[in-house]
Amino acid sequence: MKLTCIRCHKQQEQLYAPFCSDCGGLINPVYDMTSVTLKHSDNPYVRYSDLLPVNDSSLLPNDAIFTPVVHATRLGKLLGVPNLYLKNETVLNTGTTKYRMAAVSLAFLYENGVKHFCTSSTGNSSTAYAQLISNIPELNLSLFTAADFRYRVHFEPTDQINHFILKDATFSEAFEVAGLYAKNNGFTPERGFFNPGRREGLKLAYLEAVDQIPNPIDWYVQGVSSAMGVYGSFSGAKELLQLGHIPYLPHLLCCQQDSCAPMVKAWEEDSEIIEARHIVKKPQGIAMAILRGDPSKVYPYMRGIVKESAGNFARASEEKIRKARKLVFEEEGIDICYSAATAVAGVMIAANAKKIPASDTVLVNLTGRDQPVDAVVHGQWLKKINGQWLPQPTNSPRSSGSHHFANQ
Numbered sequence: 001m002k003l004t005c006i007r008c009h010k011q012q013e014q015l016y017a018p019f020c021s022d023c024g025g026l027i028n029p030v031y032d033m034t035s036v037t038l039k040h041s042d043n044p045y046v047r048y049s050d051l052l053p054v055n056d057s058s059l060l061p062n063d064a065i066f067t068p069v070v071h072a073t074r075l076g077k078l079l080g081v082p083n084l085y086l087k088n089e090t091v092l093n094t095g096t097t098k099y100r101m102a103a104v105s106l107a108f109l110y111e112n113g114v115k116h117f118c119t120s121s122t123g124n125s126s127t128a129y130a131q132l133i134s135n136i137p138e139l140n141l142s143l144f145t146a147a148d149f150r151y152r153v154h155f156e157p158t159d160q161i162n163h164f165i166l167k168d169a170t171f172s173e174a175f176e177v178a179g180l181y182a183k184n185n186g187f188t189p190e191r192g193f194f195n196p197g198r199r200e201g202l203k204l205a206y207l208e209a210v211d212q213i214p215n216p217i218d219w220y221v222q223g224v225s226s227a228m229g230v231y232g233s234f235s236g237a238k239e240l241l242q243l244g245h246i247p248y249l250p251h252l253l254c255c256q257q258d259s260c261a262p263m264v265k266a267w268e269e270d271s272e273i274i275e276a277r278h279i280v281k282k283p284q285g286i287a288m289a290i291l292r293g294d295p296s297k298v299y300p301y302m303r304g305i306v307k308e309s310a311g312n313f314a315r316a317s318e319e320k321i322r323k324a325r326k327l328v329f330e331e332e333g334i335d336i337c338y339s340a341a342t343a344v345a346g347v348m349i350a351a352n353a354k355k356i357p358a359s360d361t362v363l364v365n366l367t368g369r370d371q372p373v374d375a376v377v378h379g380q381w382l383k384k385i386n387g388q389w390l391p392q393p394t395n396s397p398r399s400s401g402s403h404h405f406a407n408q
């Protein structure tokens with residue numbers, strides 16, 4: 001595997017560089033396809049090991065199995081797509097597809113010399129990182145969570161994790177603070193979408209589904225925040241196509257809740273970039289995992305691959321998302337979160353508008369389920385005072401130590 005710029009194809013020498021040193025392009029792993037084989041194993045981290053950016057397979061889960069795929073015949077009939085398949089990622093250990101993200105990313109970061117990284121999320125990625133980090137005791141994590149999302153972060157405190165909760169911050173702000181904190185303290189900003197380890201981990205749901213579904217997959221559908229899962233899946237599809245394992249690439253359908261749909265709005269206007277008018281400053285909605293109001297940095301990449309795939313973006317109302325969640329539960333017995341239901345609502349809308357032909361095989365990634373709400377949230381509160389994030393009195397036994405906080 002070589003870490004290579006998608007634009008100028010320059011191989012990167014610096015470990016864990018998010019952008020090309022020459023042209024600033026996105027860094028993606030490139031595998032030597034002549035030596036890739038798909039192993040005979042029920043463990044996806046073994047079966048697809050040649051397509052993962054990790055050398056030492058003992059760093060990856062050794063007891064994982066494929067998540068189930070169901071041919072949702074009843075729901076498919078209702079939506080007008082009889083070949084509807086649902087990938088049930090809710091059964092993963094942390095309840096979401098982000099388990100795969102953390103499993104691969106932690107190993108990737110470790111192998112690339114990272115010791116202490118800083119990140120933020122709307123809950124599920126942070127939970128997965130925090131729950132899996134004990135597998136690699138040499139790694140440390142500083143986690144930043146906007147206060148509205150604090151009940152979505154679940155972990156038992158350990159010395160490997162510092163958790164900061166930001167009063168009155170949006171998710172995008174918390175992500176920026178994580179980056180600045182890393183810079184001020186000599187740690188690694190984790191960079192979300194721009195961390196290849198994340199995207200590569202997330203492609204596993206699609207790779208598995210290819211082996212589980214009898215027909216070639218025409219559509220890959222997901223609820224998106226930065227859409228790193230869709231990006232990773234499309235990379236995985238290109239790899240399988242090169243291997244001759246699939247006959248063609250899927251169309252991509254990226255779905256958002258219409259109260260926070262910056263990518264869909266930019267797409268509908270055929271805008272090459274996210275403009276100020278597309279950004280949602282204080283995102284609200286029931287699809288909490290995907291409330292990213294400002295995807296400016298990732299959108300041009302996503303627009304590129306959605307166009308390449310002859311795919312689409314779709315936005316769904318709260319009412320449609322609620323209906324989709326109810327239907328998945330009633331017809332297929334799977335209890336999903338509203339972010340996962342957004343993808344099902346997207347299929348409902350696209351099929352109704354005849355944008356997905358009835359004969360197509362559609363794969364929806366049911367990315368997660370709701371988590372139980374924790375009564376106790378472990379973390380150090382920070383409050384923005386005169387442009388600086390400062391520690392607040394807290395009941396948590398963990399203190400902020402002597403770290404430098406980010407100036408905003």
Ligand SMILES: Cc1ncc(COP(=O)(O)O)c(C=O)c1O
Pocket residue numbers: 096097098121122124125202223224225226227228229230289290337339340367368369
């Ligand atoms: C349940 C769930 N669905 C969808 C997404 C969106 O995934 P992505 O980050 O690939 O856009 C997330 C992201 O946190 C999530 O937790």
Ligand SMILES: [Zn+2]
Pocket residue numbers: 005006007008009010020021022023024025
């Ligand atoms: Zn480049």
